[in-house]
Amino acid sequence: MVNLFLRSVIVLALLFGLLFAIGTVVLVAVGAPPILGVFFALAIVFLQYLLGPWILQLIYRIEWRDPAAVDPGLAQFLSSACAANKIPVPRLGVIQDGNPNAFTFGHYPGDARLVVTTGLLELLDADERNAVVAHELGHIVHWDFVVMTVAGVVPLVLYMIWRLSASADSGRSRRRKGGGYLAMVGLVSYLAYVISQYIVLFLSRVREYYADQFSGQVTGDPDKLSTALVKVAYGMAAAPQGEKRDDTRMVAARAFGVFDPRSAQALALASAGSGGVTAETMESAMKWDLWNPWAIFYELSSTHPLPAKRIRALEKQTIAEGKTPHFSFRAEQPESYWDEFAVDLLITYLPGLFALFGVIIGLVFSPVAILGGEQTLIRTPVMWGGLILLLTCVGWWIQRAFSHRHSFNDQRTVKSLIGEVKVSGVRSIPCTVKGTIIGRGIPGLFYSEDLVMQDETGYIVLDYRQPLGIMEFLFGWMKAQKLVGLSGQAMGWYRRSPRPYLELRQMVLNDGEVVTSYNYPVTQFLVYAGMVLGLVLLVAPLVVR
Known part of the structure; x- marks a missing residue:
């Protein structure tokens, strides 16, 4: 619903992005006219639309099932909801994994596929499962496959116009004066390309709200999608205790008609829990989305709205329907978090700022010496490069010391x-x-x-x-x-x-068994090695001299 669909899109984007990048290089190399680039971009989008569903089925381990064999209640809901909205019942796929999620894909409502994980079937209660499935049906009913495909054409076309205009302008400038018109076209196209990407992301977020609204209308209870979001997006779903695990394992085995011990164990642990989602749990989970300034910036580059904002929208929908929402976020923000955000922002860009500081020092102390003139503090380009490398790695070291505090004694849930x-x-x-x-x-x-x-x-x-x-x-x-x-x-x-x-x-x-990530020690080694190398490059010319 959130994570799985997003990553599916990323997989396809990487695959077709590689093809697009190679094609762009070829077109620029041969000096193709911008109109050819536009047609190439349209061809890539069409190819992705045509082959995307087939590729997803190829790379994901999806088992296609009869809905009634998976969950009779869900099958009945699916059938009635599709009949009410005059669409065929989508083909139902199941992924054997305890991580709860769902997503849809296809070309149009008539050949849509709806995929759920076994974790979703076990973690959510019947009403919550129906709400999630209704959300996915909303994407099908609203033709979101086509809407987002068409929207994605615009950034690609603008990008091709920018790249080919820049290439054509460069060639024209070498042959004769002028070419300013093409340069202006390229600049405007690039700015429009950047803006269009954010507009497409905004459109995607709007479509998610639209699908949420559809779910609330179909189920008649928007609250159920809210609690499902808390479980799926925030991970607030507890495992069952004691003998309940054996019962869940047997239910899973009967539902799918097969017995896979590993899958059964995962399903047993991924039960919905007996207590459900409490108001305290929902409020606690939503605080970061609503209070931390980072949430604003992350959402700008996201295809999905923040879960807390979706829950609030569902709350308003419930009130608009004349019902009382079971949960309403009313916690008061105890403090401003912009000071922590400012520190985080500084730490994030600290290596770059230190590198810029090194560049400035080099410009101040060696503008003449590097060109072979008078002697100054920074005498050679090698010394300047060493200084920049040293300062960059110092900034990197400070960043990692802040971000990777190395004490894991705090036991947390x-x-x-x-x-x-x-x-x-x-x-x-x-x-x-x-x-x-x-x-x-x-x-x-x-x-x-x-x-x-x-x-x-x-x-x-x-x-x-x-x-x-x-x-x-x-x-x-x-x-x-x-x-x-x-x-x-x-x-x-x-x-x-x-x-x-x-x-x-x-x-x-x-x-x-021990599973270890070596990313931290290797990166630390690179930091120290960079500092040593930078120092050597900086002082070696002085020692040799």
């Missing part, structure tokens, strides 16, 4: 972490979380390296990072699925950007 407001992508909380691996970061994607851990209060994504992407790919392909169902403790840095996650440093499982 998922619920307590989600309620933290003073946290961001750069400001972390080092801690340890104990629980069970219930699934993978991208359910069904065979090379997904991230994991999902659940404790007694909720679940959280474990962000598995390595220095080289190939190491992450191999772990996701060959190792990650084998860890599903195992219990242990994960140590790392809790962050939000805006998704809550734990950047994994090390995970110790109860069977003795």
